[in-house]
Amino acid sequence: MKDITATIKYWFGGVRIYIALITVLITLEVWWWAATLFGGTQLEIIRTQEVYAWLSVLYLTLALLVSPVAKLFPKIPGKSIIYDSRRALGISAAWFAALHMLITYFKQFGGINPLQLPATYQRSMLLGVIALAILIAMAATSVNAIMKKWGVWWFRLHRLVYAAIILVLVHAFMIGAHATTTVVLVILSALALIWIAANIAILIKSNEVTISRVLSISLCIIVLAGTLTYGLDQHFQQVQSAAEAKGHNH
């Protein structure tokens, strides 16, 4: 009994359980909001899965910003709390991504054979599934015991988060109806710039500017810029298609 009390006290003294609780509350809130506004129709399903998708991106972004923020501001109050929250943020990102996939595939598309979807949807879904697999693998291995057992391979698996975020962005740009609007592209670009600037600042501050680190950051910049440019291209294509369609149909 003492052990159980001690365990409960331990968990409720840490930040992770509250992040998990907030995640559950947000999950229920989004479902309630969509049901209230769109009442059991297809639009309810669309809006729910879209919001879950963006929540996944938000949580992933927050998790990725933990390390740069803590390194750039070493004297920030509650640094240990910030570091401690990263695991819960990552698991929550995987949770929302899984919800997004399940709702989209089974409720919106009725569990159809993916090969019957348009080619663009097939490619985009493949990227999304790979990204989701990475996030789930990371969430499943977010245990101290596994981290100790796997050693360097654990870090190699968790480095795949950078590939996952790129796959998620391309997946969204390919078929996300609202993922290539001006507002979204501006926000994503701003976040990318902040992340890149933070990592460059950390590199300079560390006084350990090696070729491999410079190459890593350069590669990140190129890949991010390419991805966002693809999003911008999709934006212009949609604008052009809409203008052409309106012109033809009148």
Added chain:
Amino acid sequence: MKRFRLLSPVLVLLVFVSAGQGSASAHELKEDNGISAVLHIPPDDNPKSGQDTLFYFAFSSQQPGFDLGYCKCQVSFQASDNRLNTAPLTQDVSDPLSASASLTFDKPGAYNVIVRGQTGTSADSTFSLNYLVRVVAGTNAAQTAARQTASWQVILLGVTGLVIVGVIAGEMVRRGSHYTKDHAAER
């Protein structure tokens, strides 16, 4: 504990009654005779009466050589009272397997949007994709206001809940011994 007592009067739980609103059925996938298409109605899959509505179809075919330019495809819009409007399906210049049609619905209601075409010359090469779309009133200020009110009520309640959890979390984490050593080191 003092912080709780200071904050609890500030945190007032509001209970709202939210009204549900029916809306459109869109962004659907339909399949028939080896041809499938995803319907998207920009900008938000929520067509409104009295406004020009664009219907985007992204096609996929299990049969090789399917071409929207030769399928003799047409789109029909059937109202609940069986009134029928037709519109040409225009192939997208940048994507040969995408097409669009445009129509203005004069009044709200449920409509069947039917895409018909053929993949070949034989009688069994036709396909028909039927989407149920609900068109809402375009300029109904009362309905729009009710939906916005319901939306804000739900959001406000959600934010209240999150703030409460946040305050409890802050107090519990502050009291917990998890980060004591780290806090001492930071000083």
